[in-house]
Amino acid sequence: MEVPMEEKPFPAWSWSVEECLKEYGVKLERGLSTFEVQRRREKYGWNELAKEKGKPLWQLVLEQFDDLLVKILLIAAFISFILAYFHGGETGESGFEAYVEPLVIILILVLNAIVGVWQENNAEKALEALKELQCESGKVLRDGNFVPDLPARELVPGDIVELRVGDKVPADMRVAALKTSTLRAEQSSLTGEAMPVLKGTSPVFLDDCELQAKENMVFAGTTVVNGSCVCIVITTGMNTEIGKIQKQIHEASLEESDTPLKKKLDEFGNRLTTAIGIVCLVVWIINYKNFLSWDVVDGFPSNIKFSFQKCTYYFKIAVALAVAAIPEGLPAVITTCLALGTRKMAQKNAIVRKLPSVETLGCTTVICSDKTGTLTTNQMSVTEFFTLGGRTNASRVIRVEGTTYDPRDGGIIDWTCFNMDANLQAMAEICAVCNDAGIYFDGRLFRATGLPTEAALKVLVEKMGVPDTKSKNKITNSQNMVESNSTVKLGCCDWWNRRSKRVATLEFDRVRKSMSVIVREPDGENRLLVKGAVESLLERSSHVQLADGSLVPIDEQCRELLLHRLMEMSSKGLRCLGFAYKDQLGEFSDYYADTHPSHNKLLDPACYSAIESDLVFVGVVGLRDPPREEVHKAIEDCKEAGIRVMVITGDNKSTAEAICREISLFSKDEDLKGQSLTGKEFMSLPPSEQVKMLLRPGGKVFSRAEPRHKQEIVRLLKDMGEIVAMTGDGVNDAPALKLADIGIAMGITGTEVAKEASDMVLADDNFSTIVTAVAEGRAIYNNMKSFIRYMISSNVGEVISIFLTAALGIPECMIPVQLLWVNLVTDGPPATALGFNPADVDIMRKPPRKSNDSLISSWVLVRYLVIGSYVGIATVGIFVLWYTQASFLGINLVGDGHTIIELSQLLNWGECHSWPNFTATPFTVSGGRAITFSNPCDYFSVGKVKAMTLSLSVLVAIEMFNSLNALSEENSLRKIPPWRNPWLMVAMSISFGLHCLILYTPFLANVFGVVPLSLNEWFLVILISAPVILIDEILKLVARNQRKVKKEKVA
Secondary structure: OOOOOOOOOOOHHHOOHHHHHHHOOOOOOOOEOHHHHHHHHHHHOOOOOOOOOOOOHHHHHHHOOOOHHHHHHHHHHHHHHHHHHHHHHHHOOOOHHHHHHHHHHHHHHHHHHHHHHHHHHOOOOHHHHHHHHOOOEEEEEEOOEEEEEEEHHHOOOOOEEEEOOOOEOOOEEEEEEEOOOOEEEEOHHHHOOOOOEEEOOOOOOOOOOOHHHOOOEEOOOOEEEEOOEEEEEEEOHHHOHHHHHHHHHHHHHHOOOOOHHHHHHHHHHHHHHHHHHHHHHHHHHHHHHHHEEEEEEOOEEEEEEEOHHHHHHHHHHHHHHHHHHOOOOHHHHHHHHHHHHHHHHHHOOEEEOOOHHHHHHOOOOEEEEOHHHHHEOOOOEEEEEEEEOOOOOOEEEEEEOOOOOOOOOOOEOOOOOOOOOHHHHHHHHHHHHOOOOEEEEOOOOEEEEOOHHHHHHHHHHHHHOOOOHHHHHHHHHOOOOEOOOOEEOOHHHHHHHHHOEEEEEEEEEOOOOEEEEEEEOOOOOEEEEEEEOHHHHHHOEEEEEOOOOOEEEOOHHHHHHHHHHHHHHHHOOOEEEEEEEEOOOHHHOOOOOOOOOOHHHHOOHHHHHHHOOOEEEEEEEEEEOOEOOOHHHHHHHHHHOOOEEEEEOOOOHHHHHHHHHHOOOOOOOOOOOOOEEEHHHHHHOOHHHHHHHHHOOOOEEEEOOOHHHHHHHHHHHHHOOOOEEEEEOOHHHHHHHHHOOEEEEEOOOOOHHHHHHOOEEEOOOOHHHHHHHHHHHHHHHHHHHHHHHHHHHHHHHHHHHHHHHHHHOOOOOOOHHHHHHHHHHHOHHHHHHHHHOOOOOOHHHOOOOOOOOOOOOHHHHHHHHHHHHHHHHHHHHHHHHHHHOOEEOOEEOOOOOOOOOOHHHHHOHHHHHHOOOOOOOOEEOOOOOEEOOOOHHHHHOHHHHHHHHHHHHHHHHHHHHHHHHOOOOOOOOOOOOHHHOHHHHHHHHHHHHHHHHHHHOHHHHHHHOOOOOOHHHHHHHHHHHOHHHHHHHHHHHHHHHHHHHHHHHHO
């Protein structure tokens, strides 16, 4: 038989059950045949989520080297290796020392690659968590017989599946028949709705409607919480709604963009590359005569001479320049600082899963927040109820505090009704007995079993108490004990259930919009207790009960008063339930069990409306999923910090707007036109209007939002240049969490899918924790800016030092391996310690920094060029001093017995072999070691070891002093003294200690080409290094004065 099926799923929700069965060529009483199942599986595949192929390890490794600075270092290592090989061949030196430089560079790059690959391997787990939501088996009709536990992966479109309470839905299915009067599915993780959704079989006559409106469909991954039914499988695997979410998560992960800091560092890397190229070129141009010479004959060059040895020397200078310019220690310091930041955040309940997120948080400009469970508690609670007073035109509204299922959370405001009047007793009885819910404690939170609204009603009963004084005292003493199975003992509800024994239940249905129970009262009479939609109950009520217990017929004035109160409560976003009872039950007045003659009428829902007629109306309860207490202040903090808040929720429009007004996202009387739209309304706007709406200042709320709507809003905001933080807890939030710059999941109520797709998890589900995390992120970024500038200024000094060496033509005063040591080891601890700088007091009163703000402004660049120039002059200067001066500022420099030469000789040292009668005497260094040379010209290579040590020591000392300058960008050391950050003092000591380690350990001294220094020489080093503080203090003063002048001009 040919089955008329389309590749694209048809809108089953808008077709009748008969049409759906015909479309899939299946009968409800037989199901599919084995042959047909096989044929469809070949067409549709297995009912499971696709596994994305991960990147192979070799590709991950290669990607770590796809960075401009890394490529420069690779080239530098290669050149260094070739030079070491040739140099070793010429001199006979083939040991470890010849290859130290290339090996250290390669080691750094390998370590960076290992860290990068490890981070990538840990990145993609969201898709695995989605698979856990899938059902494992189901009860399926095949060949006319039910298969009780058929593996869910074997389902195909057209299969007939039976669902019962507690079942996880195995595929997207059309409800074909109800086996109970009602069916409810809990789909909050998919749609964001707080309440379980009532399902039916009637078609929804809309071809394109929201998930929430598809009331005849059940979706894969959701759970049946009430009733049972038979369904037709419509879509399986990746075509289900949860499959579409997996696709969206994968697409969002492909769209992940670099963090603002990464972009700035990449931009810096590109500029640095250009600068290195230019400096290398200039060095070669200045020194070309040293390795290339020619004679001019008849206007043309001839007799060209090329010195390979000198050419390789300038190659070595190019390598040194690359090593000096690139701050190799920067990635390690950034990672350390971010890791320390994550520890501080974890102490404040913000668990950061991806390190770069710490920095991105600091420039967040928009927080897109889910409502249910994020701004609200995701726990229904009664906030007010009303009953009539002594007259039909007098009502009394009673307000209730508390936002959770904990019966001890809050209470009834001004509760003076301990001896409850008839109305309050009737209300408490209906809430307690006409109720199937329970409450349990999971170790952290009080949670509901059954319907959340019913659980909230039981909590209300516990707050109201019982009318019997003796019982009340007994209950108070054992109030709400948690039993061994985590169930919470509800003393007041138990008292009402013992008093009024339930004998029958009339299930809820869509027609009458109510449910009721028949109970046996203490006097032996039966009573009907009813709860449901207020308007529906009023239509079937003939009387109202007053506070004294008297019954009065409902007149028009009384009906209007009740409906007016109902409208007032609904406008606050409250879900209203009416309560009524009936004493004259006719044939059911003596009903006791299913053996009663009238029992058959209770099996037919069509009879329920007649039974629930001529009711006595008691009162109305208003429930809601309340906002968290701390959210109001967090929203105010966001406004002060210049961060816009947008609420994106799957809930309905009126509820979302009411909550947003309550948390002060909108003022009470604010017109929400253009500020509040459903997801569908927003998507129907032209792109220019969408952007215009998002650009408008103030809060926004998007209700009835589906996953694709959330993604589109986040994508638009990112395209507008905003840094977006998106909060959420459900499966439906995962794609947007993945796409946002910062995805923030809820730790307690959040699904595993949301957590795995996120960058940060809130351990306490508290919206205000985000604001704390943003403040921490801003502080961390400021500190990172301090140490990045510190490290870059140090590198500028090294580059200028090498440039000066090459420009003057003197021997190199530092070799690449020494520069690597400085960049990696001695610079590292102070840079890391700068990450501990205390945060500014007004950090959350400033607007968020723009993501395109430059890391180094033009003035900061000028400052560091001045500082760098001093570093270069000082390091080269002490090198020249050692060769040419016997003393400096009264400090004796020739105590070691080395030979003093003329400056002109030092500048032309390459011509040493042609100098007549040039001699250089051996000299000793600390520790008694003698530096000797067989050839006098070796004085400029082997003999420069002391001068190089002095240069390196000056560089290290200047960088230690320079780290003090980095404590503040503009403030003087008098205002922010070093002890404000004690970690910096410790780090400086460690760095000096490490430097002394290589100087005074013979093996390390040989590797790094240094020798020990005497006390006199150390004094000279400090004397030449210290002025860097004075120079930067002058530059800071200039900056402060410039800012002051600008302020005065603006004023």
